[in-house]
Amino acid sequence: MKLNVLLKENLGNMVKKFEEPADKRIYITIDRNNLLKCAEIIFKNLDARYVIASGIHNENNFEMLYHFSFDKDGVIVSLRVYLDKEKPEVESLVSLIPGIEYIERETWEFFGIKFLNNPNLKHFLLPEDWPEGDYPVRKK
């Protein structure tokens, strides 16, 4: 079965928007409350490889992209969630993917996006005494 069909079938009505802007690139927008569920389907059931997550500061909200790679098909699937501008919070994926800990810590200190249930959410790249509430990668 083709990967895009397989993804649509497995994620069902959790998919809010399904984009394929280029060959071998798929972007799926989902609700942030469904993140853990969708990531589990992609990472565990469909056996994708975790690549990285990227935080983005938009004018009206924050955005998180979780990139997964389907190496047999050579496809990158990115899960997109939008977060509240005033209180950016999203569920941590550490319980599912242990290696995601560092990028969550980095995104937290640079963007101020809070990852709920990450047991080790402390400074990673910035020093311990970095002033609270100062997030250097946010747009001014």
Add this chain to the structure above:
Amino acid sequence: MKKIIVPLGPDHPLFEEPEFFILHCDGENVVDVEWQAGYNHRGIEKISETKHWDQVTFLVERICGICSNSHPVAYANAVENLLGIDIPERAKYIRTIISEMERLHSHLLWAGLAGHFLGYNTVFMWVWKYREPLLDMMEMLTGNRNNYSMIKIGGVRRDINDEQIKALRKTLDTLKTQNEMLTKVVLDDPVLQARLVNVGVLTKKDIKDYGAVGPVARASGVDIDVRRDNPYAAYSFIDWKVITRENGDVFDKAVVRLLECFESIKIIQQCLDRIENKKGEILNEVKEIPPGEGIGRHEALRGEVFHYVRSDGTSSPIRHKIRAPSYVNVPTFKKSCIGQTISDVAIILAGVDPCYCCTERVSVYDANTRKKKNVTWTEIVRKSQEKTKKLKKS
């Protein structure tokens, strides 16, 4: 149980790079490891948002001196993915040649350092001697031993002529014989086997949990390689194979790297065959970057480099996410170091070929007083200036 804490860093014990590992030990055995990084964080993702799309190619080149071709290739792939364009065939071959040259010199660099850490200084001296002509070739092809500036969005900046091809072929032939000898020596040495076999083992599950890539993943039997899985440049036109091993220890990581050198030589030779005695375009001019997003990948020597770019139609990216392979390879220490002895941790950490960035100080040995001392960058600059002054006077 009382635990002893052994700090490794903030200067790296092996590569003299700034990073910090905290080992929690029970006697000789390591029971837990913590990682603290950021000693040389330069905020390149943020700087990228202030540069022109074309300038970013040179900015990302400076992320790492060893991978100084890998990041530009991944970045160019990302922007070309956003644009939906292809690059000229000759540019594809040239990108492949430079990428594989880089892989060769880096794998040899690693083999030399690994020899040095284990007390095999002969290996260190020999391998680095073999590596030197490669850097000369890089200088001949690109004008620089590192930071090659070959890549441009839409193609490459310099062509390769037939004379250079001839010189490159000669160097590769010599290197192949030398690498054959080296591989045999390493594979057959009983002491190296005793130090490396079953040390720092990573299972397939560990690789999946941490998302590890490159030779680290392939040594554990995880058959992934962006060059084959999502081909770019000229990799799909060429006959080569992905090297994997099953055991996942430091020895297998070394074997994968040494055997990959042969594949790299094979790839470069085939590329040279295709571009020799021919002429062609090397650049598709790009004028504007429209709004959109793109993802580019490149199988660097340490594993997959990942770049994500987003444009709003202006002359700079509004977001540029970069993931270097060490970002996912280094955290595997949680699995590979725990349960091992302190003396093995050095080579296990080196086994993933970690890459941070360069130091700002060097350590020198004073022959008169026979003492080591640290010298700051300012002091080096001062010494250099004094030397010029002296020369001017004489």
